[in-house]
Amino acid sequence: MSISFNKPYLTGDELEFISDAHTRGQLAGDGWYTHKCQEWMQKISGSSSALLTHSCTAALEMAGLLLNLKEGDEIIMPSYTFVSTANAYVLQGAVPVFVDIREDTLNMDEKLIENAISDKTRAILPVHYAGVACEMNSVLDIASSFGLYVIEDAAQAVKSCYRGQALGGIGDLGAYSFHETKNVISGEGGGLLINNPDFKERAEILREKGTNRSGFKRGLVDKYTWVDKGSSYLPGELVAAFLYDQTQHVQKITERRLEIWNLYHRSFRDLENREVLKRPYVPEYCEHNGHMYYILLRDKDSRDNLLSTLKEKSIQTVFHYIPLHSAPAGLQYSRSVGDLSITDSTSDRILRLPMHMELSDEDASTVVEAITAWAQAS
Numbered sequence: 032m033s034i035s036f037n038k039p040y041l042t043g044d045e046l047e048f049i050s051d052a053h054t055r056g057q058l059a060g061d062g063w064y065t066h067k068c069q070e071w072m073q074k075i076s077g078s079s080s081a082l083l084t085h086s087c088t089a090a091l092e093m094a095g096l097l098l099n100l101k102e103g104d105e106i107i108m109p110s111y112t113f114v115s116t117a118n119a120y121v122l123q124g125a126v127p128v129f130v131d132i133r134e135d136t137l138n139m140d141e142k143l144i145e146n147a148i149s150d151k152t153r154a155i156l157p158v159h160y161a162g163v164a165c166e167m168n169s170v171l172d173i174a175s176s177f178g179l180y181v182i183e184d185a186a187q188a189v190k191s192c193y194r195g196q197a198l199g200g201i202g203d204l205g206a207y208s209f210h211e212t213k214n215v216i217s218g219e220g221g222g223l224l225i226n227n228p229d230f231k232e233r234a235e236i237l238r239e240k241g242t243n244r245s246g247f248k249r250g251l252v253d254k255y256t257w258v259d260k261g262s263s264y265l266p267g268e269l270v271a272a273f274l275y276d277q278t279q280h281v282q283k284i285t286e287r288r289l290e291i292w293n294l295y296h297r298s299f300r301d302l303e304n305r306e307v308l309k310r311p312y313v314p315e316y317c318e319h320n321g322h323m324y325y326i327l328l329r330d331k332d333s334r335d336n337l338l339s340t341l342k343e344k345s346i347q348t349v350f351h352y353i354p355l356h357s358a359p360a361g362l363q364y365s366r367s368v369g370d371l372s373i374t375d376s377t378s379d380r381i382l383r384l385p386m387h388m389e390l391s392d393e394d395a396s397t398v399v400e401a402i403t404a405w406a407q408a409s
């Protein structure tokens with residue numbers, strides 16, 4: 032039997048809701064299910080405004096458009112992140128400025144941000160890796176003393192908190208992902224949280240091809256016309272209908288992932304004491320969502336060796352980001368501050384373990400036993 036790394040999970044009524052969306056007579060975006068999903072996003076994030084988008088990438092792009100980025104504007108972010116965090120802004124002529132991550136949480140090191148600020152800096156972009164919060168009080172303090180915006184990449188952080196506040200709902204803008212690899216899914220999907228009310232009206236226009244259609248539908252304007260820049264960033268109702276059922280089960284999803292996460296975490300204590308591996312660290316100020324369980328091996332050779340040993344036993348594990356600062360497009364479009372050695376070393380040593388709703392306790396124990404056996408043999 033094989034154990035897969037991820038498996039898209041059905042919460043039960045998705046297909047029925049898709050059929051219902053058709054019965055309701057609207058398959059284009061911004062219908063009944065889109066509004067239900069948006070209400071849910073507002074509720075879980077505490078944000079006063081949320082827009083469903085077709086991906087987290089789209090939400091990140093919208094954040095850049097809202098900031099009116101100019102050629103050469105800079106955004107400070109980690110290099111240890113998904114391509115979209117940087118690419119969304121390169122597309123608009125901005126320059127990602129990379130700083131190193133913290134060794135414990137693998138999140139952007141807040142102590143390195145200030146040194147990376149220049150007169151071109153417009154925003155700080157914390158990425159909450161594995162659903163574990165960045166040190167947001169420091170980020171917000173720096174942002175307010177230098178007059179910068181904060182955009183949270185909360186793609187992995189649905190239902191995670193920082194000192195009791197939902198991630199994605201803390202900065203000026205926040206982005207969620209509902210990609211099939213995340214906790215709550217719709218295949219492709221995302222959401223923009225607009226926490227700074229200054230951006231609310233324009234966000235609706237940008238998402239509706241630069242038109243004031245949303246205001247028109249709500250009776251706020253009497254003509255629907257082209258008023259600004261924009262694009263089509265909204266998903267159709269079929270996607271929203273699928274997502275809606277998932278949102279209704281977020282509690283169950285989060286609890287189950289945390290159970291698996293805790294099982295792994297307990298089981299690897301010994302191997303950590305023996306310095307075979309390092310376990311994830313969750314600061315006491317963070318409530319996480321069990322998005323990911325990873326281990327850090329001693330070096331790249333042992334990581335690669337363990338990965339192939341597990342593969343022989345039909346256990347699928349994966350490494351993660353190739354640091355963006357050393358990727359071909361990163362070399363061309365971005366700059367780095369400092370040596371990013373923790374980023375490089377993390378990328379070499381990380382191994383992510385199977386984590387999904389259909390993974391049983393026995394499966395997780397099989398993974399643990401295989402890793403323990405490997406540690407004994409090597």
Ligand SMILES: *Cc1c(COP(=O)(O)O)cnc(C)c1O
Binds near residue numbers: 184209219220
């Ligand atoms: C998944 C992910 C994204 C992109 O999400 P999409 O919905 O696929 O566009 C961006 N940033 C991070 C940190 C992610 O994990």
